[in-house]
Amino acid sequence: MPRDYIENLPPELILLLAPSLPIGSLNAFISTCRRTHEILQPELESRITPKR
Template structure:
């Protein structure tokens, strides 16, 4: 069993430091252990802007259907055909063979005939 290197850090200290960290640093810190992930997840969620959500939709399309489902649902409600992408999340998911993500995007109204920009 691996040691949780942050098990002795008071949760209050982590939550006080969280707002001063960049989103990337906060995410990296959250990935270090389950305890931190659970504490920091609300802060990370609050930082998802509409623009970041669209970028995350494209990033998650090949292999992360749980993130796709979260982004398509409220409060984010990202449109399944984000504007300004060179390849739609639907096409990316289909090329990757990710049937679950493809289904989620189609159910959310993704247009298979949408042109790439």
């Protein structure tokens, strides 16, 4: 998937992808560009940080 295609997706669609991705794939997806990182980093952190 070309990088510019991902950058043009609405953030709502990017957020819908996150729950279906395993942690490793989510981390890889976040690494594709700054925009996905900004949108999905909180989701990744919530998965890997233990709840108190």
